[in-house]
Amino acid sequence: MSGNIVPSIVDGNVPIAGLDQLSAHLDEAIQDPDADFKPKLFDDVELQLTESNVPPLLPTLLPKLTTILLTTRKDPAVPVSLSLRLLRHVSFTQTLSLADETALITAFNSPAPSANLLAMAVLHKATTPADIAILASMPRLLEHFIRRWLSAPQVEVGERGTRVLGDLLEIDSQSPPLRIPREAITVNGVPWTNGSTNGDHGNDELVDIHKPRGEGVLWRRLTHNVDLYNLLVALPLGRDISGEVLDDRQTSLAQGRLLRLLPRLALRDFDLVTQPPPKPSDDELMGGVDPEAEARQSGLLQFVALKMVDKSDLLMHLSLIDFFETLVSLLRVRAKEAGSSSQHIVQTLREILLVALRGDDELRAALKRLPDRTVEEEAEDLRLFIASVVG
Structure with a gap:
């Protein structure tokens, strides 16, 4: 950081160098929606932020940053980065x-x-x-x-x-x-x-x-x-x-x-x-x-x-096949732990696959090969589950 930046004391903690300059820059950006942001001012302050010195800054910096995000006609990436850093330790209701x-x-x-x-x-x-x-x-x-x-x-x-x-x-x-x-x-x-x-x-x-x-x-x-x-x-x-x-x-x-x-x-x-x-x-x-x-x-x-x-649509069909491979693999685990609801999961998935597999040889082949592509200790359970929902 340049040597002419005057540190600002925040709530008795270690001074944050450049805070006053950043605050003034934010005021300028509020007045002029076309003003360019000065990334170094934001970076200098953001690098000094800690969990302890952020809370006192929230009432002064966040309202200004929010106003800028509502009005600026420039890419808000720079003020957004600082906003995210300030919000890291703030609850949902406080935000x-x-x-x-x-x-x-x-x-x-x-x-x-x-x-x-x-x-x-x-x-x-x-x-x-x-x-x-x-x-x-x-x-x-x-x-x-x-x-x-x-x-x-x-x-x-x-x-x-x-x-x-x-x-x-x-x-x-x-x-x-x-x-x-x-x-x-x-x-x-x-x-x-x-x-x-x-x-x-x-x-x-x-x-x-x-x-x-x-x-x-x-x-x-x-x-x-x-x-x-x-x-x-x-x-x-x-x-x-x-x-x-x-x-x-x-x-x-x-x-x-x-x-x-x-x-x-x-x-x-x-x-x-x-x-x-x-x-x-x-x-x-x-x-x-x-x-x-x-x-x-x-x-x-x-x-x-x-x-x-x-x-x-070839690409979306491939995405759909990937979806079914993931769905079947995960529901095997869910059905295993579902107790009395297990049969409901199996029956509903069977009804979905009955429709999905009509005329879709690629999907049928992918599900048939799925156990061969999984880890050895899960392969047999997955093969039995697929047999129960595909038939």
Whole structure:
């Protein structure tokens, strides 16, 4: 750092050099949305941040950063990086007091992926059933999150959205958690990870069965709210409920994101993803016709597995085969621990595969070869399970 930067004392801690200069720069950026950011000022302060000196900075820096993210016409990557660093040790409810629903919606609507990722990071801070209940009470925010997750052209935004939504729905689940074995679950012989990034367990440890279960409020919001559920199933079909049409590439990306999420949700809560959502009332449809009525006839898992992908698209067909390989591998583990529910899982999966395998020799061959590609100690169990659901 340059020698002429005057340190600022923060709450009696070690001085943060360059803090006053950064604060002044933020004021300039608020006044002029076209102002260029000075990365060095941000970097100098960010490198000095610690868990102890961040809290006193939040009331002064975060409101300014939030205002900038709402108004700047420049790429917000630099202020977003600092915002993420400041929010690292802040709870979900504290974050909402500093960046409200409107600010988060604006971030989701931004064309800048850094702003999208920041908004997703805020949602990812919801780590308790109480946090999830707060989030579920904001359907407009959820709508913008779902839309950005499925429609963003950037791979990193899609991947983060898949992890965030998966984690939120796991916390919200009312079902008892799977007691994942200490040895890794494998798919195609490769250790499978659930993509969790907000402090949840890994596959090498048993799930804490004493953790409080969720209340199912987020899932009910996604399935009972007509606009949210229609958005969830319409975007992977290439259309938005707003009337906008997605191009082929973006439609494929949206489908791929759901194909990656659903096996994880099925492993965590099979009933959740196989039950049809409630039919909307005439009042909810405002006297019109439900454009996604066909998708509502079955659960989300059946929609994704059987109705979403055009098998004439070679790449998406390969993605669908990969989806089924993952789904079958994971449900073998779930059925093994499901007790009296085991037969329900096997029967439902059998019904799905009965339809999926019609005229699909590639899928049938892939499932037949799947035990040969897994680890030796799991191969025979997997072979028997596949025989029970494929016949």
